[in-house]
Amino acid sequence: MAASPLIRSLTGTARTAYELGSGTARAGVALTRSGVVRPVGPGRLFGMGRALVRYGHSITAAFAVGAARHPYRLAVVDEDGVTTYAELEERTDRLALALLDSGAGPGAPVGVLCRNARAPIETMIAAGKTGADIVLINTGLSAEQLRGVQEEQGLHTVVVDQDFLEIVPAGPRVVLTSVPDGPRPAGDRALDDLGSMVARGGPGELPFRPEPSKQIVLTSGTTGTPKGAKRPHPSTLAPAASILSAIPLRAAEPVHIAAPLFHTWGNAGLLLAALHGATVVLRRRFTPEGFLGAVAERRCTTVFAVPVMLQRVLESQAQGWGSEHAPRIVAVSGSALPGGQAGAFMDRFGDCLYNLYGSTEVSWVSIAGPEDLRDAPGTAGRAPAGTTLVILDENDEPAGPDVEGRVFVGNDLPFDGYTGGEADLEERNGLLGTGDVGHLDAQGRLFLTGRADDMIVSGGENVHPGPVEELVSGMPGVREACVLGVADDEYGQRLAAWVVRDAGDSTVTADTIRTKVRSDLAKFAVPRDVHFLDELPRNQTGKVLRAELPGRE
Structure with a gap:
């Protein structure tokens, strides 16, 4: 059987840029330069090609290719120890079988509510082997927001760190990332843990080519139920x-x-x-x-x-x-x-x-x-x-x-x-x-x-808070700042600033901030309200939680 273009590209042929379908030689050169595309022996090439045929260009395929290409290299190092690519492949095969046995798979999505460790990686890989969509859940969501996610996504299973167990709504099957200390919490939810699932998952046969799964990433909105953005796996590199x-x-x-x-x-x-x-x-x-x-x-x-x-x-x-x-x-x-x-x-x-x-x-x-x-x-x-x-x-x-x-x-x-x-x-x-x-x-x-949509109209002037925020953030003695529009009875809208000063600094005042903005930008860009905070409220990715800023009403 003739090798596919994708498999041939892994041998480092000169046709790399064409076979990747990127339309640019520069992109092909990048893959070769980084070492992704390089010569591979025929034995390992077969295993790599098989993984790509089964799972496409997905996270599941990437780690399966790694298991064929460098099985004994460390794949994950976390606070629980180390795991090789081969060990990860075996564990996720068994976890995938256990997920299928529990009913997860095509049309039965799996949610991941975990901090950075091997557990979310194992879950993503294993879910791909079953054809289940993966929903990546922000660990900063409230119980109410998570209920909204459950209603919209229809999660079959949620793999969760025990720290977040109390906010998981009723409905989905719950799998803990580790065995809990003491007795398992009581209730009507079916609690399991990844270690037990791996232990009982197998031997058995996984689908050779499961349904292509999607990865659903929740938008990082700071209020309300976050929207789920569907991301199909790419068709090329x-x-x-x-x-x-x-x-x-x-x-x-x-x-x-x-x-x-x-x-x-x-x-x-x-x-x-x-x-x-x-x-x-x-x-x-x-x-x-x-x-x-x-x-x-x-x-x-x-x-x-x-x-x-x-x-x-x-x-x-x-x-x-x-x-x-x-x-x-x-x-x-x-x-x-x-x-x-x-x-x-x-x-x-x-x-x-x-x-x-x-x-x-x-x-x-x-x-x-x-x-x-x-x-x-x-x-x-x-x-x-x-x-x-x-x-x-x-x-x-x-x-x-x-x-x-x-x-x-x-x-x-x-x-x-x-x-x-x-x-x-x-x-x-x-x-x-x-x-x-x-x-x-x-x-x-x-x-x-x-x-x-942050642009405001204040007294007939269009004002964007971005340049004001950048200016204030760069002032000596200012650690960080946020500038937004708020309602104003006289002008319709006005700018307000929330400022965190450097520790021990008392030279930055509302007047020095207003003077700097008036001097460097314009009179209508001056924030009339200046609030000093110990820190800005942020989510896990660093975005400011605007609804939690005092005086925003």
Whole structure:
């Protein structure tokens, strides 16, 4: 039987770029340069090809390919120990059989409500072997929000850390990630645990080609029930190649994923790590000391994080990893990266920082590398290979350099809509709108002003809080800030600022903030309300919880 184009690409032939279907030689070169595409012996090639035929370009396939290609390499290191690729493959085969026996599978989704550890990885892999859709649940949801998720997604099973058991609604089958201390909680729910399921799951036959499952990522809305964004598995390696064209990962190098695995960015890091045959290093909870220590101890060359984690590291007195154990890549996404924070981090830890701008719906839009972050602080970067980035003006025409408009993007990872049937994103000529406003400079670098729906009209003037927030955040003595519009009886709307000062700083006052904004921007951009807080309320990915800001009413 002739080898498929995808299998032939794994042998490192010169046809890589064509067979990946990315339409760009640059993307093919990225895969070869990173070591994803390289010569493989015929014995292992057969196992790799079999995994791809069975599971497509999914997280399940990535780890199955790893088990065939490098079975004895460490796949996951967490606080419970280490697991090789071969061990992970065997455990997830048994877990998949147990899931099927319990009724999970096509049409019976599996939810994952876990902190970063091997359990959510095993669940994602095993669910893919059954054909069940996976719903990645934010660990910061309330019980009410989770009930809304259950009603919309119709979860058959929820795999959950015991810490979150009390918020899981009645209905789905509950599987704990570990054996609980003491007796299992009583009630009408069928409690199980992953270890018991693995022990009893097998021997048996799994479907050779299960129904293609979808990964459903919940949008990071800060109020109400989060929407479920359906993400089909890609049909080629082009999406990975696009990211690799701007972020130079290398095969077999350990990767620390600090970003939550339930978030698009943490999940993307997991897929890229598996694709590269990396050892994935995880910690359940983020602390600056643990973050730095994990990188140094396991000699991680790549880190996936969210910007607020970098801020916490900068603020801490924790010792750095030192030049001997410094990673080549610290890649962040999930919330805004202030220009000043990027420079301060690289001043301390070296020019290793990469910032990806995107969203749950559109995936990636642009990537800023260290050079861009140095030369143009505050930039969101450039469109990577295979990505179209356009700024449209109010007439839906492409805007010129430095002209502000709405951000639209097209890439190789399609959005399959929301599970609840909500209205799709704004679309123009096959490109999806991000909902953000920004401009491109003459070098093609993107600069974001902020969300289009954050624009307010105050006394007849259009005002966007983004530039005000950036200005206030960069003031000496200010640790972080948030600026938003609030209702105003006289002017319709006005800006308000919530500010966290550096510890012990008393020089920053409401008047100094207003004076700075009036001097650098405009009178109508001055925030009339200034609230000083000990910290901004944030979710797990660093986004500010606006509903929890005092005085927002």
